[in-house]
Amino acid sequence: MDKLKTLEEALAPVKDGMTIMIGGFGGNGSPHQLIEGLIKKGVKDLTVICNDPGTPNFGNGRLIHEKREKKLIASFISSNKECQEQHKNGELEVELIPQGTLSEACRAGGAGLGGVLTKTGLGTLVEEGKQKVVVNGQTYLLQEPLRADVALIYAKTADRMGNLIYHGSSRTHTPMMAMAADYVIVEAAEVVEVGELNPDYIHTQAIFVDAVVKKEV
Amino acid sequence: MELNKEQAQKLIALRVADELVPGTFNNLGVGLPTMIAGLVPNEKDIWFQGENGVIGVGNSAFDIINQTNAQASDKAVDPDIIDSSGFTNTVTEGASFFDSSVSFSMIRGGHIHTAVLGTMEVAENGDIANYMVPGRALAGMGGAMDLCSGVQRVIVATLHSNNGKPKMLERCTLPLTAAGVVKIVVTELGVFDVKDGHFVVREYNPNYTFEQIQEVTGAKLVFPENCQPMAAHYFEEAVK
Numbered sequence: 090m091d092k093l094k095t096l097e098e099a100l101a102p103v104k105d106g107m108t109i110m111i112g113g114f115g116g117n118g119s120p121h122q123l124i125e126g127l128i129k130k131g132v133k134d135l136t137v138i139c140n141d142p143g144t145p146n147f148g149n150g151r152l153i154h155e156k157r158e159k160k161l162i163a164s165f166i167s168s169n170k171e172c173q174e175q176h177k178n179g180e181l182e183v184e185l186i187p188q189g190t191l192s193e194a195c196r197a198g199g200a201g202l203g204g205v206l207t208k209t210g211l212g213t214l215v216e217e218g219k220q221k222v223v224v225n226g227q228t229y230l231l232q233e234p235l236r237a238d239v240a241l242i243y244a245k246t247a248d249r250m251g252n253l254i255y256h257g258s259s260r261t262h263t264p265m266m267a268m269a270a271d272y273v274i275v276e277a278a279e280v281v282e283v284g285e286l287n288p289d290y291i292h293t294q295a296i297f298v299d300a301v302v303k304k305e306v
Numbered sequence: 307m308e309l310n311k312e313q314a315q316k317l318i319a320l321r322v323a324d325e326l327v328p329g330t331f332n333n334l335g336v337g338l339p340t341m342i343a344g345l346v347p348n349e350k351d352i353w354f355q356g357e358n359g360v361i362g363v364g365n366s367a368f369d370i371i372n373q374t375n376a377q378a379s380d381k382a383v384d385p386d387i388i389d390s391s392g393f394t395n396t397v398t399e400g401a402s403f404f405d406s407s408v409s410f411s412m413i414r415g416g417h418i419h420t421a422v423l424g425t426m427e428v429a430e431n432g433d434i435a436n437y438m439v440p441g442r443a444l445a446g447m448g449g450a451m452d453l454c455s456g457v458q459r460v461i462v463a464t465l466h467s468n469n470g471k472p473k474m475l476e477r478c479t480l481p482l483t484a485a486g487v488v489k490i491v492v493t494e495l496g497v498f499d500v501k502d503g504h505f506v507v508r509e510y511n512p513n514y515t516f517e518q519i520q521e522v523t524g525a526k527l528v529f530p531e532n533c534q535p536m537a538a539h540y541f542e543e544a545v546k
Contacts, residue, residue: 114358140406141446165446173443183444188357189410189452196407209414209455212485214438215447258360260405292405 090250090283092301096126099274099300103239105132110195110240110266111139115168116148118259120243120276122304124151127241136160138195138237140188140262142172156180162235164188187215190232192262198234199268199297205232240270243304244293247277248284251298252291260292267297274300308513309544314465314494317544319345321509321536322422322463322492326352330419331361331412333453334368335436339422339463343368353400355418357409357449362401413449414456421457423450427478428462430525432488432500435480447483454484466493472524474498474505495519496536498527507533513541 100123103109109127113119119139128151137158143150150169152158160182166172175181186194193205206222206229209215220231242263245256253275255263267273280303309317319341326332326342328351334340346352348364356367412418425436434454437447454460464473474491491498496519497509506528510519512535520527 117358141448163446165448167443167445167448170443173445176444185444185446187447187451188406188449189414192406192410207414207455209452211455213451213482215451255403255405257403258356258358260359260403262406264405265407 090295092251092295092299093249093280094300094302096122096302097130099123099302100126100130102272103127103130103132106134106136107132107238108136108138108236110235110237110242110262110270111137111149111152112240112242112261112263112266113143113148113259114140114261116143116150118243118255118261118263119143119148120241120274121148121151123241123243123274123276123302124149127152128155128157133157134159136162138162138191138235138266140164140191142166142169144168145171153181160184162186162191164191185215186232191235192265194232194235195262195265195269197232198236199265199270202234204234206230207232235269237266237270238272240266240273242267242273242275242293244275244277246279246281246286247275247298247301248281248286248295249301250283251275251295251301252283252286253277253293253298254286254290255292264293267293272299273297274302276302276304278304309494309541311465313544315341317494317536317540318463318465318492320540320543321497322461325461325490325492326350326420328352331355331417333357333413333418333421333457335421335423335450335453337424338465339424340368342422342463355409355412357406357413357453359404359406359409360401361404363399366399366401410449410452413452416456416458418453418457420459420461421453422461422463423453425462425464425473425483426468427473427475427480428464428488428491429475429478430500430505431477431503432486433478434460434462434483434488435478437483438481440481450483454487459489460484460487461490461492462488463492466495467522472522475524476526495522501528504528506530509534509536511536 139149146154244253246254343365354367427435498505
C-alpha cells in the first residue's frame, strides 16, 4: 500500500465550502505546507475545526488572513487579533467549544460514538442549546460528535502507507482528527518505507490516513 | 511596604508555589500562574502538565512550550521546536508527551492535583469568571472550563484588584467559567480559603490592616482568630 502523493494530488478532492479539521496548537504541529497548498489552490468558504486560529497569518491564521473561512470551530481565538476582528465584523462565524470537549467530540466522530457526556461547561454559557443527561444522579452536558470532509494533519514521521509517529508536544488533537474525517492528508517531515517503523510505537495507524505528502525542506 | 505590580505578582507566585504538594502533577494557567513553575526547584518533585500535551518537572514543561511558542511566533520554517532543537536531559527527564484526548482525560478525570488559574472575578461561593467580557473581543475558554470541572483543587492566583475594582466578590458579574469550584484565592493581600460560602482569611499581608483589606474586597471577609501574617521571606524574595 502506497499513499505517497504530491501536494497537488493530495489536495485534489478539497473543494469550496467543505468542513476541514486542522491539527496544531497555536500553529505548532500544524501542516503548514498543506495550508499553503489550500491557499494556492484557491478554496474558500471553509468551515474549519481547529484548536485555535493560530497567530496572525500563521498556522490556521494563514487561512483566516486570506479570508478563506466562513466559520471556525475552536476552543479559543484570543491568540489571533485578525480572527477576533473578522468575528466582530461579522465576516467569520465562531463557535467555541471547551478544549477537552473539542478533542472528545472529534474522537466521538471518528469512533462511531453518538456523543460525549461531560461536566465541563455546566453552569456556564456552554450549556445553551445543549442537552443535559443524568447518569447515576450526575448531570452531564451532551456534546455531539464532530466530523469533517477533510483533515489536514502533521506528523514527524510517516511510512508510505500512512502509519504515523508524532514528536514532542505537537500531537494535540491530531490523532482524533485523523479518525474523524472522510479524507485525511498528512504532511510528514520524514517519509520512510513500509516496515521501517516499529509497530509498537505507531501513534496513528495507516487505516485512518488517505494521503501522505512529504514536507519540502 | 508598597509593592509595585511585578513585585505583587511575584509575591503571589511565591506564596502559591508553597501550596503545591511534592510528588503531585499540577496545571498552571496562562499569565501569573505560569511564573510559579520558575520558582519551584526540580528537587521539590513538583510536576506540571501543559494541556497541549506535555508533563515535565519544575519549569521543564514550560521550557518546551515557551520554545515552541517563540518559534511559532517567529514564523520559523519549522515551528516543531522539538524537531529542530532537541531536548536537554534536564528537560526530558521523566517527561512525557501525549495528545489532547489523553491530556484532558488527566484533567477532567481528576488526575491533576491542583490547577492554578488567573481570573477577572472570583466569588465567595467558589464561582470563577475568567474567560469572557461581554462587549469586548471574543477570546474563548480554551482549557479553563475543563480544568475547573475535573481538577481536585482549583487555586486562583491574582492581583487583588483590577484598576481599583475588587476581583473578589459576593457573586461574579461576568459569564462564569465554572460554578462553585475555587478552593483557595491567593492575592498580594492574603491567602483566602473559600469555605461555606465565605472568603476565610488564612494569611494576610501584614503591611495592611484588616479594615484596609476588607475595604478593597467586594465580599465580606471572615478573619478567624488563628489567621496569620504572610511570612516575611515572601516579601523579601518578591522585591529582589
